[in-house]
Amino acid sequence: MNDPASAVENDVVAAPESIKFADLGLDERVLKALKDVGYETPSPIQAQTIPPLLDGRNVLGMAQTGTGKTAAFALPILSQLDVSQKTPQALVLAPTRELALQVCEAFEKYASGIKGVHVLPVYGGQAYGVQLSALRRGVHIVVGTPGRIMDHLEKGTLDLSELRFLVLDEADEMLNMGFAEDVETILADTPDTKQVALFSATMPSQIRRLTKKYLNDPVEITVKNKTATATNITQRYLMVSFPQKVDALTRIFEVENFEAMIVFVRTKQATEEVAEKLRARGFSAAAINGDVAQAQRERTVNQLKSGKLDILVATDVAARGLDVERISHVVNFDIPTDAESYVHRIGRTGRAGRSGDSISFVTPRERGLLKSIEKHTRQPMTLMNLPSVDDINATRLARFDDAITAALAGPQVETYRDVIAHYVKNNDVPEADVAAALAVVLQGETPLLLSERDMPRVNTVSADRPDRGDRPDRGARGEFSSRPERESRGGSGVPLATYRINVGKRHKVEPRQIVGALANEGGLRRSDFGKIQIRPDFSLVELPAELSSETFRLLEQTRISGKLIELAKDKGPGIRSAAPNRGYGDRPSGGGYKGSSDRGGYQGDRKPRHKD
Numbered sequence: 001m002n003d004p005a006s007a008v009e010n011d012v013v014a015a016p017e018s019i020k021f022a023d024l025g026l027d028e029r030v031l032k033a034l035k036d037v038g039y040e041t042p043s044p045i046q047a048q049t050i051p052p053l054l055d056g057r058n059v060l061g062m063a064q065t066g067t068g069k070t071a072a073f074a075l076p077i078l079s080q081l082d083v084s085q086k087t088p089q090a091l092v093l094a095p096t097r098e099l100a101l102q103v104c105e106a107f108e109k110y111a112s113g114i115k116g117v118h119v120l121p122v123y124g125g126q127a128y129g130v131q132l133s134a135l136r137r138g139v140h141i142v143v144g145t146p147g148r149i150m151d152h153l154e155k156g157t158l159d160l161s162e163l164r165f166l167v168l169d170e171a172d173e174m175l176n177m178g179f180a181e182d183v184e185t186i187l188a189d190t191p192d193t194k195q196v197a198l199f200s201a202t203m204p205s206q207i208r209r210l211t212k213k214y215l216n217d218p219v220e221i222t223v224k225n226k227t228a229t230a231t232n233i234t235q236r237y238l239m240v241s242f243p244q245k246v247d248a249l250t251r252i253f254e255v256e257n258f259e260a261m262i263v264f265v266r267t268k269q270a271t272e273e274v275a276e277k278l279r280a281r282g283f284s285a286a287a288i289n290g291d292v293a294q295a296q297r298e299r300t301v302n303q304l305k306s307g308k309l310d311i312l313v314a315t316d317v318a319a320r321g322l323d324v325e326r327i328s329h330v331v332n333f334d335i336p337t338d339a340e341s342y343v344h345r346i347g348r349t350g351r352a353g354r355s356g357d358s359i360s361f362v363t364p365r366e367r368g369l370l371k372s373i374e375k376h377t378r379q380p381m382t383l384m385n386l387p388s389v390d391d392i393n394a395t396r397l398a399r400f401d402d403a404i405t406a407a408l409a410g411p412q413v414e415t416y417r418d419v420i421a422h423y424v425k426n427n428d429v430p431e432a433d434v435a436a437a438l439a440v441v442l443q444g445e446t447p448l449l450l451s452e453r454d455m456p457r458v459n460t461v462s463a464d465r466p467d468r469g470d471r472p473d474r475g476a477r478g479e480f481s482s483r484p485e486r487e488s489r490g491g492s493g494v495p496l497a498t499y500r501i502n503v504g505k506r507h508k509v510e511p512r513q514i515v516g517a518l519a520n521e522g523g524l525r526r527s528d529f530g531k532i533q534i535r536p537d538f539s540l541v542e543l544p545a546e547l548s549s550e551t552f553r554l555l556e557q558t559r560i561s562g563k564l565i566e567l568a569k570d571k572g573p574g575i576r577s578a579a580p581n582r583g584y585g586d587r588p589s590g591g592g593y594k595g596s597s598d599r600g601g602y603q604g605d606r607k608p609r610h611k612d
Contacts, residue, residue: 135158
């Protein structure tokens with residue numbers, strides 16, 4: 001695809017000390033902005049990417065989050081910008097609104113020394129009026145999500161005819177979210193003379209195909225992590241059965257000295273359920289997911305930043321691009337089904353050189369996921385013990401001691417010493433008894449010290465125990481929904497049910513189109529899909545049994561090949577097996593949707609033996 005001499009590999013340890021930003025050929029105004037924010041030495045991805053982009057070359061960059069990709073493309077774009085041109089010159093596509101906003105902030109920071117530069121974020125959930133007004137006034141750089149960019153192109157409100165730079169940021173994540181067709185349409189509808197930079201943490205076949213089709217003679221830059229996770233993040237795991245996760249989380253909150261925390265779950269519905277249960281236990285928690293309105297999302301993140309909120313329960317997509325320094329802990333309430341998601345999740349803590357902690361809940365059936373993540377990150381996680389009642393009481397006493405010590409150093413002690421002396425003198429009570437009585441008043445209805453009967457019993461699972469007893473439908477006592485009508489489970493471990501959609505073989509649909517459309521419209525992940533079977537006039541798809549009403553509504557309105565799919569629960573026998581030990585289109589264990597085929601099967605590896 002390209003000359004081997006143009007391929008560059010680096011270890012993301014440190015940029016060569018001899019190379020400075022001033023050596024890379026950047027505009028003086030950009031260099032001044034970098035100096036103002038204290039940046040002098042480029043990271044490896046920046047040092048290797050900026051020169052070819054300034055030379056007009058296309059770039060294919062492989063790098064993880066946190067390596068400095070944004071500056072790698074933002075700095076050369078700003079150095080070549082023509083402020084007099086009012087139509088967009090640069091378009092950056094990002095998978096989520098959070099990442100789009102983060103990229104916009106970076107552009108604005110680096111453009112502080114260039115007068116008149118206008119950067120516009122374009123994403124779903126924001127009113128069209130704001131975006132339309134800005135586009136009419138003229139913008140130089142547009143940063144947006146593929147779906148909303150496509151909306152503007154279809155309405156004719158976004159003119160990309162003079163586009164000079166196109167960046168695909170986190171391209172693999174965009175494809176995973178079902179944006180493949182939108183991305184290709186945008187690429188095809190922009191000038192052939194544009195310069196393209198594509199950045200991806202992984203390099204699946206779809207990315208390679210896009211590169212071969214749309215990037216002419218690209219420079220390949222690979223930044224290899226010596227460790228995929230930061231060394232300043234302590235990584236632990238707890239073996240626990242599914243129904244007892246909330247109680248285990250409550251105990252961990254009691255003993256962990258955290259400032260702010262993100263609790264990651266797999267589904268939108270779970271964010272609301274877990275946040276509600278934590279609030280009922282007295283914790284300051286809020287949910288964030290794809291269904292939350294943008295204004296509410298921004299308020300929630302601001303509350304987290306300001307300290308008005310301590311715990312955020314989120315899905316992977318909702319937390320993408322979230323950068324809050326006070327996040328000290330990440331809890332994987334549901335362990336992710338792939339190592340890349342794990343790296344992205346725990347990267348939300350340990351920011352700006354601070355230390356961080358991650359704790360992952362692992363059920364017996366998820367031991368394979370744990371081993372896969374450890375192999376990928378090359379960092380073993382430490383098995384932790386569930387905090388006991390004694391541990392919780394010791395922590396509470398330590399915090400009580402700290403509170404007393406802090407109060408003794410305060411200015412009001414003298415006043416209250418006189419109050420206590422007055423009480424002792426008039427009531428002939430020892431001072432120690434008065435102090436104990438004040439502690440009783442202070443604790444209110446919540447006892448300072450707990451006994452075993454005050455705590456829900458949590459049975460942790462031995463790391464050597466056989467795989468059983470962790471199913472969410474066994475004895476959860478109201479924690480989660482009961483067993484669905486089918487026993488199938490997705491790659492995320494969530495119970496699945498069979499749904500019917502009114503498109504089939506005669507509509508020339510393929511599994512990848514079904515997955516892409518449903519994932520894009522309903523905010524689903526690949527791991528939310530089970531088997532897919534395409535019949536002549538309709539198709540059967542296994543999806544989470546408990547879809548939220550909003551997700552179901554969005555999926556009902558989805559169109560595939562121009563036809564309304566009319567999603568509904570299937571009342572038939574479901575998806576039948578093609579062999580005694582393997583269902584038609586079964587996935588490998590632990591996997592979500594892995595691919596597509598024109599054969600009409602989920603994996604595309606065989607045709608069904610029964611007739612439709």
